Amino acid sequence: MKIISVIGKKDTGKTTLVRKIIEGLRSRGYKVAGLKHAHVYFDFRDKDTGKYRESGAEIVAGLGKETFILLDKELKPEYLIYLISFIQNPDFLVIEGFKTWKFANISTSPEVKNKFTIATVDENFEIEELLDLIEERSYGLLLNLNCGKCGFDTCEEFAIAKIKGEDVECKSQPKDAMLIVDDVPVPLNPFVQKIIASTITGMIKSLKMEKSKINNIKLFIKNLE
Template identity: 30%
Template sequence: MVCIFQVVGKKDAGKTKAIELATKMLTQKGLFIATVKHSHHVINPENKDTSRFMRAGAKVVLFHSNDCAIFFPCFDYLRLLPVDVVIIEGFKDLNLGKKFEITKVEEAEEIARQIVKEAEECAQEVKMEVNGRKAERSFENLIIFNLMRHLNIREVKLVD
């Protein structure tokens, strides 16, 4: 199960600092982490190519320049990410996961510790076997695991 946490608060309250600290601590514990940054800027305007591709029916659109952006229908991607924990900065009006509100930078370290504690309780080690052997813990295998879980598939056997 992917654990989802939100850190919300006003500008310069310490949201980024709390997420940065929690991410470092959780990564040191061997967990795979994804972070999501909410922005009020439109990055996929309706009249641009990427939006047109999605309206035409593309399920995933990649925008690649010097940086890379991937467009999915909003929030569908959260359950498919190959990670143990997702930490979201913002989206105060939405309930996407366990929400932590920060009011000042001095609270960042305590909020990071709370996220780490709850993530350790929530994140379960994924046990995967391939041909009877324990599968390596990797992004690729977590992608497969998350897809199988999403589709309610518990086991796959190859048949001739």
Template identity: 30%
Template sequence: MKAISIIGPKNSGKTTLGLQLAEALKDMGQTVAAAKFSHHGFDWQDADTTEYAKVCDTVAGLGPSETFVRWDKHNFFPDLFPLLSADVLIVEGGKTIGLTPRVLCLNGDLKDGTDWLEPDLAIATWGEHTLASIPAFDSVEELAKLVMNKAFLLPGLDCSTCGRENCKGLARDIVTGKVGPEACLAMHNSIKVDINGASIGMKPFVENIIAASVREMLRTLKGYAPGKATISLDV
């Protein structure tokens, strides 16, 4: 699953851009999920998530005291990945989450500057303001093409096996072109686990335990031979 975040100040048009981008991606034949962060919770008449639901295949909301698709408690963003099975995930808000590249929505008053938007994670800007080092877009169709080429989603394990302190550090290096998404060793190892089409990352320590256990059990089966094994499991 590819993912992109839309980050910007309050009332900068993030939802409008998210809806337009979702429609453009759907026109390209992609399935689209949306996740919206809110600092104030949801009143279940929330206009933004309602509008996303009209366009997207799946919609999730993450607030300070609840999460939906739906738990009556707070959950972490990566917990939702298996439930948001789609080709592309559009994330609105969540400026502290560094698991995806981001589009900066830069309309209105930027009195607080742009550093808090972490532009080193941005692949594009949208709106009346621009940043010299980041490509500016005014065509949703062209932005959708960029998303299909540049979007990625890291697992949020912060395991440091890639050599960076956390996933956000790796995301920065992917955005700047220093490495590709395959530098995430938690997602590119000897075991591939998909839940409802969403890849699940695992730390090398966990990978080694699972791999060793499965290999030893497979060796006891008739018909066993060394090679690449494919296991399908309902969970």
């Protein structure tokens, strides 16, 4: 899953740009997820879910044509991104905000950019050219493994090369297994991912289950003391 973030000052068209990027990537045949970084509570006060929260519920879930969960705490961004990648397995995650994170980003404000900015746009931007840049220069969540499998000594060096348009790819994205300890994702190199995946899968297959084909396995362990 590749990640692209839209950053900029308030009221500079970030949400409009995010929508156009999502629509454009979808039109090119990609599966796309969206994530918004907000500094305030999401407003559901006039809905039943808001009333549940006012009553003191620490977690509120809604299940119908859509599924959503409201937690009374802010999750770590990398934790949520890991979950999105495993739950839906999208090709792209388009984020509004997170300007201090090391995602490839597009800025709607010339004064708000950093070394991970691939383009700065105004109201006259060409969406197709922007989509080409996103396909070419965005990348996944940096895991800080510094494994060197991409040909660079550090993950940040890889990211800078990708931003510049070099034809390089990260070889250590979470594909076979994901480990989260106390809400903190733990980076795993591909070899360790395969060991964990094959070991757990082998254990599960040894159990007597009605379902013979396994598509994915989710394992949660708590209260280890």
